[in-house]
Amino acid sequence: MDKVVHEADPSVVRIKEAAEKFVTNVSKVIVGKKETIELVLVALLSEGHLLIEDVPGIGKTMLAKATAKSLDCSFKRIQCTPDLLPSDVIGIHYFNQKNCEFEFRHGPIIANVVLVDEINRATPRTQSCLLECMQERQLTVDLETVFLPRPFLLIATQNPIELEGTFPLPEAQLDRFLLKIRLGYPSEDEEKAILSRFQTESPLDKLSSVIESKELLELQGLCRQVYIEESVSSYVTAITRATRSHQDIKLGASPRASLGLNLASQALAAIRGRNYVIPDDIKQLAVPCLAHRLIAKTEARLRGRSVESIVGEIVSAKPVPVED
Amino acid sequence: MKLDWRQGILYVATIGTEGCWLYALLVLLNEQVADGRLSLFGLLLLYPLSFGFNLLLRRLWSRKVSVLIVSWLAWAVAMLLTLKFQLFGNLAFADTAWLLATPKAIAGLIHGFKPELLVLLSSAALWWLGRRLAYLRISFATSVGEFQFGLVILVITIFVASQLKVEQANSVPIALAFFLFALLGMSLAHAREGKSWLEGLHRGRWAGLLLASIGLIVVLGLLISSAVTPDFLQLILDALKRFWALIMKAIAFLASLLPEPGPAEPVPPISVPAPGTSESEGFRWGLPESVRAALRTGWGIVFVGLIVFALWRISTDVFARLRRKLASMAGAEVEPLSGAFKADFLNWLKRILLKLLGVRISFRIGQKSKSLLPEIASVREIYRRFLQWAAAGGYPRRSSQTPYEYLHAMSTLIPESKEQLSFITQQYVDVRYGFSLPTENDLAQLRQSWNEVAQKRLKRQSTG
Secondary structure: OOOOOOOOOHHHHHHHHHHHHHHHHHHOOOOOOHHHHHHHHHHHHOOOOEEEEOOOOOOHHHHHHHHHHHEEOOEEEEEOOOOOOHHHHHEEEEEEOOOOEEEEEEOOOOOOEEEEEOHHHOOHHHHHHHHHHHHHOEEEEOOEEEEOOOOOEEEEEEOOOOOOOOOOOOHHHHOOOOEEEOOOOOOHHHHHHHHHHOOOOOOOOOOOOOEEHHHHHHHHHHHOOOEOOHHHHHHHHHHHHHHHHOOOEEEOOOHHHHHHHHHHHHHHHHHOOOOEOOHHHHHHHHHHHHHHHOEEOHHHHHOOOOHHHHHHHHHHHOOOOOOO | OOOOHHHHHHHHHHHHHHHHHHHHHHHHHHHHHOOOOOOHHHHHOHHHHHHHHHHHHHHHOOOHHHHHHHHHHHHHHHHHHHHHHHHOOOOOOOOOHHHHHHHHHHHOHHHOOOHHHHHHHHHHHHHHHHHHHHHOOOOHHHHHHHHHHHHHHHHHHHHHHHHOOOOOOOHHHHHHHHHHHHHHHHHHHHHHHHOOOOOOOOHHHHHHHHHHHHHHHHHHHHHHHHHOOHHHHHHHHHHHHHHHHHHHHHHHHHHHHOOOOOOOOOOOOOOOOOOOOOHHHOOOOOOOHHHHHHHHHHHHHHHHHHHHHHHHHHHHHHHHHHHHHHHHOOOOOOOOOOOHHHHHHHHHHHHHHHHHHOOOOOOOOOOOOOOOOHHHHHHHHHHHHHHHHHHHOOOOOOOOOOHHHHHHHHHHHOHHHHHHHHHHHHHHHHHHHOOOOOOHHHHHHHHHHHHHHHOOOOOOOOOO
């Protein structure tokens, strides 16, 4: 604890450099969304899962693909439709007539980076098969338990405007996503840059990997070593607990949310080149980490209050641990 | 309906609660109307009799109209028998005089309220209460309602009795018994609804805590009743009279400062009552004694009404808060932890001291305060001074602002010191949230930066 730091911690320097490479690489495809790309990296380094919710054509799938390509990892895509079955996702035991025995054929979930596109189009039955995969990084088929590879990142996308024929994700599943992010429309200059870049060819095709899977595992381990001071940890707890007693919130954040916010803040601190977490990291991650886990009361929704604004209000009101 | 022991205790508690205020009320009415001739226990016996009778009827018979008729017929018989034995004991059963006494008393109501009417009305009320109890599902809300209503009636009765100088020798034991029964009923009713207190793993401890609480209240009540004697009350009354006399003296003095009226407008002299003088020699305002007595009584009723209303509100709020708190614990399994009581007690003391005196005292329970290294302490001290300096200049840090957010705000105010402010903030953040140790150069630069910043003058924010 009385370590003297005159120069940056080498482990943090390594994480920061990797982060810069990743962000630069993905920014070749996704224009002008540096903070969002950082959040994707936060989810990656925290071993969490990501939910991207935005209107069509904004680049959700492109972002997921760019992320997968930037990592030297296996990538699979699952396009969710209402007729998608759990066995289509996790795999199935089939009878091999040649060998006269049952064999397990893995589903597309067995990959390092899995893109689950339009997750809200899958039926609740199919959505629920992802629960075990997301939380425990394993799947159970009949009597067999199959462990998912590490690193394992699940990126799900969903469209918030076309709700016909969709099945909203249950609270249990939403709680398993570390972060929920939105890309948002690009600015005018950004949109012009997009048109320019994608005019002749897709930069996604030329994207190469910048972080290997083994390196990523090491970086994930290093992130966990980032120091969180006790009062900052208490700050995290105070924010999540405040969501449970807020007058406009029916269901508050769970202890999983507190843990997720802690881990994510460690990753963000490391990306910024610090070996300790500061309250600004918590504030920046509070909405992406907590908002999607909350359920607002009907009266609050009728008054036009969003969970994001409520979380923002809580964060703006909670005292930050500083000198009195 | 199977009657278990808890239900039985609830019935006993409710009968006890209602019986206490009924007894106090009947004492007063008995003295005023019947010159104390009535045997109150004989009257009160109608209550449990009605309860038992109606409970039996309810079990044996299902037709509501028939049960109602039979019940009130039974009341009529019981009332007449009570009347016979209480007021006409010397008459034979064959003598119809006692039978006609009640209709005569009703007919002669305008001439005065007779004891026969008191027996009629009180027996009807008692019978109705007993019947009600037989059909009542005693919940926590019911118990609280019984307590609140009974408390109001009891307080009013005791007050009116003291005004009418009716002897209330048993008022203290009656009040204690009332609280005992009421608390027993409320706690048991809540325990039944919560299904956690007296049925769970630690029911012995909870039952012990409950009995200890009730015992403490009873002991406190006895102590208060022994301390608050009539002499003590008289002392308070005398003190209030002296205080009132002082006020009147002050008013008289101020009045004497005004110019004296001319001969055409004689001013009536203001007389100040001497302390300890009887009411008849006191300040009159030229009002007749009967009007003054009525005003005094009216004022007393208003005063008591306000106290009773306040008691009602406070108890309602307290119970509502307790219910909400206990409802949130429903189903919780409470496990005793060693040291938990001490920690909770000390935290409670801290909160009370902070609320009452504004004093924050830290009771460190087995914890030793962490002493900071001098370098870290220096950095934090400088940042603290910086915050105080900015607050004195009208720009305090909001509690929800992080150091960097505050830096951004302060940098827009004094952009020429942005570099120094950034350095101060960075050094603070490093030691506060990290575990780095500043070097001598860092400390020297920090002190210099702070000195430069402290010389700046902040433009005060314009208010309004």
